[in-house]
Amino acid sequence: MPKYVYDFTEGNKDLKDLLGGKGANLAEMTNLGLPVPPGFTITTEACRSFLSDGVLPPGLEEEIGEHLTALEKQVGRRLGQADDPLLVSVRSGAKFSMPGMMETVLNIGLNDESVHGLAKQAGGNERFAWDSYRRLIQMFGKTVQGIDGELFDDAFEELKNGRGDLDLDAAELRGLVETFKGIVRAETGRDFPADPREQLRMAVMAVFESWNAPRAILYRRQERIPADLGTAVNVCTMVFGNCGMDSGTGVAFTRDPGTGRQGVYGDYLQNAQGEDVVAGIRNTMPLQELETIDKTSYDELMRIMEKLENHYRDLCDIEFTIETGKLWMLQTRVGKRTAGAAFRIAVQLVDQGLIDLDEAITRVTGDQLAQLMFPRFAKDESRTRVTKGMNASPGAAVGKAVFSSERAAELAARGEDVILVRRETNPDDLAGMIAARGILTSRGGKTSHAAVVARGMGKTCVCGAEELEVSTKERRFTAPGGVEVAEGDVISIDGSTGEVFLGEVPVVASPVVEYFEGADDTEDELVQAVHRLMTHADAVRRLRVRANADNAEDAARARRFGAQGIGLCRTEHMFLGERRQLVEDLVLATTDEERERALAALEPLQKADFTEIFQAMDGLPVTVRLIDPPLHEFLPDYTELSVKVALAGEQATDKDRRLLAAVKRLHEQNPMLGLRGVRLGLVIPGLFAMQVRAIAEAAKAVPGARAEIMIPLVGAVQELEQVRDEAGRILAETGVDALVGTMIEVPRAALTAGQIAEAAQFFSFGTNDLTQMTWGFSRDDVEAAFFSKYLDLGVFGVSPFETLDRDGVGRLVRIAAEEGRRTRPDLKLGICGEHGGDPDSIHFCHEVGLDYVSCSPFRIPVARLEAGRAALTGTGSDTR
Numbered sequence: 001m002p003k004y005v006y007d008f009t010e011g012n013k014d015l016k017d018l019l020g021g022k023g024a025n026l027a028e029m030t031n032l033g034l035p036v037p038p039g040f041t042i043t044t045e046a047c048r049s050f051l052s053d054g055v056l057p058p059g060l061e062e063e064i065g066e067h068l069t070a071l072e073k074q075v076g077r078r079l080g081q082a083d084d085p086l087l088v089s090v091r092s093g094a095k096f097s098m099p100g101m102m103e104t105v106l107n108i109g110l111n112d113e114s115v116h117g118l119a120k121q122a123g124g125n126e127r128f129a130w131d132s133y134r135r136l137i138q139m140f141g142k143t144v145q146g147i148d149g150e151l152f153d154d155a156f157e158e159l160k161n162g163r164g165d166l167d168l169d170a171a172e173l174r175g176l177v178e179t180f181k182g183i184v185r186a187e188t189g190r191d192f193p194a195d196p197r198e199q200l201r202m203a204v205m206a207v208f209e210s211w212n213a214p215r216a217i218l219y220r221r222q223e224r225i226p227a228d229l230g231t232a233v234n235v236c237t238m239v240f241g242n243c244g245m246d247s248g249t250g251v252a253f254t255r256d257p258g259t260g261r262q263g264v265y266g267d268y269l270q271n272a273q274g275e276d277v278v279a280g281i282r283n284t285m286p287l288q289e290l291e292t293i294d295k296t297s298y299d300e301l302m303r304i305m306e307k308l309e310n311h312y313r314d315l316c317d318i319e320f321t322i323e324t325g326k327l328w329m330l331q332t333r334v335g336k337r338t339a340g341a342a343f344r345i346a347v348q349l350v351d352q353g354l355i356d357l358d359e360a361i362t363r364v365t366g367d368q369l370a371q372l373m374f375p376r377f378a379k380d381e382s383r384t385r386v387t388k389g390m391n392a393s394p395g396a397a398v399g400k401a402v403f404s405s406e407r408a409a410e411l412a413a414r415g416e417d418v419i420l421v422r423r424e425t426n427p428d429d430l431a432g433m434i435a436a437r438g439i440l441t442s443r444g445g446k447t448s449h450a451a452v453v454a455r456g457m458g459k460t461c462v463c464g465a466e467e468l469e470v471s472t473k474e475r476r477f478t479a480p481g482g483v484e485v486a487e488g489d490v491i492s493i494d495g496s497t498g499e500v501f502l503g504e505v506p507v508v509a510s511p512v513v514e515y516f517e518g519a520d521d522t523e524d525e526l527v528q529a530v531h532r533l534m535t536h537a538d539a540v541r542r543l544r545v546r547a548n549a550d551n552a553e554d555a556a557r558a559r560r561f562g563a564q565g566i567g568l569c570r571t572e573h574m575f576l577g578e579r580r581q582l583v584e585d586l587v588l589a590t591t592d593e594e595r596e597r598a599l600a601a602l603e604p605l606q607k608a609d610f611t612e613i614f615q616a617m618d619g620l621p622v623t624v625r626l627i628d629p630p631l632h633e634f635l636p637d638y639t640e641l642s643v644k645v646a647l648a649g650e651q652a653t654d655k656d657r658r659l660l661a662a663v664k665r666l667h668e669q670n671p672m673l674g675l676r677g678v679r680l681g682l683v684i685p686g687l688f689a690m691q692v693r694a695i696a697e698a699a700k701a702v703p704g705a706r707a708e709i710m711i712p713l714v715g716a717v718q719e720l721e722q723v724r725d726e727a728g729r730i731l732a733e734t735g736v737d738a739l740v741g742t743m744i745e746v747p748r749a750a751l752t753a754g755q756i757a758e759a760a761q762f763f764s765f766g767t768n769d770l771t772q773m774t775w776g777f778s779r780d781d782v783e784a785a786f787f788s789k790y791l792d793l794g795v796f797g798v799s800p801f802e803t804l805d806r807d808g809v810g811r812l813v814r815i816a817a818e819e820g821r822r823t824r825p826d827l828k829l830g831i832c833g834e835h836g837g838d839p840d841s842i843h844f845c846h847e848v849g850l851d852y853v854s855c856s857p858f859r860i861p862v863a864r865l866e867a868g869r870a871a872l873t874g875t876g877s878d879t880r
């Protein structure tokens with residue numbers, strides 16, 4: 001029988017898979033001799049068994065009972081003992097941090113008898129005891145019994161009648177307990193459970209079940225956390241921050257998670273329990289003020305924070321409680337941070353000798369680098385500031401103010417930018433936070449729920465803007481000076497300064513983008529950190545990074561961003577605009593002479609395009625894909641043209657009539673699977689020859705030009721051989737040496753790659769089409785139709801068009817790479833679909849041995865960094 005329960009003394013920080021992050025780190029702090037309240041952890045294996053079978057696994061209750069008995073002996077009190085009770089907290093803790101997404105229940109063990117014993121323990125502090133009891137019923141009722149939390153909140157607010165929670169006395173809180181018990185009775189049909197062990201059992205099951213709560217599922221999807229991990233449950237001896245003003249609770253970071261700067265950073269709340277800080281029910285005080293309130297505890301906390309940071313060699317996020325002057329450590333973890341902080345901290349730790357540059361690269365991600373490239377507000381623009389809050393998560397966000405998560409999601413689904421405005425957020429607001437461009441709250445500190453979750457998602461956030469009076473019911477907020485902002489009004493928030501502005505504030509490029517564009521100024525600390533890490537990533541990566549670029553301007557930008565060539569130049573983009581007329585002439589040609597005349601008109605234009613691109617790349621390889629889409633895409637719309645001809649009647653021009661006939665002739669039920677790619681080159685004589693000749697002549701005209709000619713949509717080696725032979729004759733005639741290869745974007749091509757490699761000098765995986773054809777999806781149709789449902793159902797963890805499907809599409813890539821190189825060992829392999837700029841997909845490309853990835857110019861820095869991370873971490877990508 002597996003072991004399901006581990007005492008805090010039995011684990012360590014490396015057992016996160018089994019004990020979850022919280023349990024593993026509680027064990028690690030216990031091993032370090034830090035003041036951790038005694039307790040034990042129920043494993044993730046127990047959770048997975050419970051979620052699979054619907055009942056607690058055999059033997060678990062007995063194991064919990066044994067560890068509970070041992071805990072009772074250790075502390076000298078029994079759970080719920082009437083005269084001297086042991087109380088425990090029951091808290092979730094998955095392998096990866098999911099702040100606020102799962103359940104916590106504090107003060108387990110209280111009932112009508114033990115509440116008096118708790119007061120006795122606290123020197124007769126009746127108020128503290130009844131406050132703890134009402135908290136238990138409120139949390140238990142909402143999280144374990146599924147009662148609408150607003151019922152408790154409304155009763156609490158009615159009792160306070162505008163007062164603060166600390167203004168209520170013991171008698172009022174005792175009455176509130178009776179009110180809360182009445183709510184439980186009315187909503188569940190039974191009394192609040194008085195048996196402490198029943199409370200514990202129900203709380204454990206509720207935490208297990210919260211793994212599959214909607215907000216937890218949504219968060220996992222957002223953060224790409226696997227759905228099958230499960231959560232551990234931590235049962236910990238209660239220590240109380242709500243004993244009086246000599247007690248309190250706080251959250252601390254060993255460095256500023258917003259900027260990365262070293263210093264005292266965190267929030268503290270006197271006479272409160274832990275959930276009060278993250279919930280933002282009262283505005284906290286800066287952690288520095290604890291030194292004045294309780295210098296002994298403050299000094300001890302500073303020593304512990306330094307010890308933990310040196311031990312973990314990273315920014316640590318710490319939760320602590322002070323109970324009547326005694327400091328207790330309740331949690332530590334490697335803290336979530338903003339993108340800028342991640343880069344600064346990684347370099348700082350290198351300079352301190354705690355990590356080396358290799359490890360520093362693994363501490364930052366391509367997604368974080370992409371966030372640093374987002375625009376920021378222009379400083380010299382006139383703007384109307386309405387207030388200033390705490391700069392909780394940096395960035396510049398502009399959008400319509402909305403006051404509910406539902407409204408944020410609704411408007412965002414319509415393509416509108418929104419700012420979610422709340423008094424404070426809670427886990428149920430996650431969908432709106434994901435949908436919003438930024439989050440603004442009037443309450444809470446830099447360690448509140450809004451701040452922590454926003455930083456983890458890279459969302460702009462301003463918290464604790466106390467001057468704002470937020471009315472979610474009226475959907476408006478009021479700022480100083482009588483300024484009112486109603487739902488739908490545009491506001492701008494600056495997460496770097498905490499400022500809130502009316503209307504839309506213009507944005508400018510970030511200093512990181514300016515650095516990649518070649519700006520000489522590297523005085524900025526963040527830019528220096530990015531430079532050092534990018535330089536090292538380039539030094540260690542094996543994968544080369546190319547760009548998808550169709551013109552000289554994009555090619556030049558790609559080079560500035562560090563591209564080592566062009567992996568995809570799409571020639572069909574060169575046939576748009578004024579040149580569409582020439583394509584129409586080609587389609588309408590009825591004789592060899594007409595067709596040759598149309599091709600002759602196109603060739604010099606193509607040559608000029610290629611010449612500019614070869615010049616911009618200055619000797620770097622350029623892969624040119626011959627025309628791929630069906631020709632009907634270059635013709636007028638069938639319906640519009642039919643109406644035009646019908647209305648004109650006998651006055652319709654001969655060309656319009658011929659065009660209409662051509663559109664009818666070329667019409668296909670599914671053009672993406674029709675006459676396109678290599679098929680066009682074989683059916684329309686001279687088309688591919690014209691393009692190859694233009695490429696060759698352009699390469700000949702530009703010293704050092706390196707051309708690679710790519711034939712699209714090949715499914716059989718015989719197709720490729722026909723085009724290759726024709727291209728070879730033209731290249732020989734012009735005296736140009738160029739590689740000839742193909743895109744692997746048809747499943748049959750991947751499965752016959754060994755044959756195709758006999759005729760191809762390189763493969764470039766077109767994973768957009770390969771994904772469509774492997775799944776049987778039409779991307780333009782299915783994403784809006786049912787992808788959201790598939791994500792909800794867990795069919796996808798993430799869209800296969802966003803991150804490469806390793807099991808299906810990825811397997812085809814692996815087969816093609818292995819079989820292609822078996823035939824031709826020097827076969828060059830790359831990828832040029834949108835996956836070429838996706839971090840996780842880049843790691844897969846490294847794993848299967850591709851030579852390069854190709855992506856849009858603005859994704860090139862991301863790809864460079866991730867290629868470096870892939871070389872250092874092996875195969876997997878962990879972007880959480």
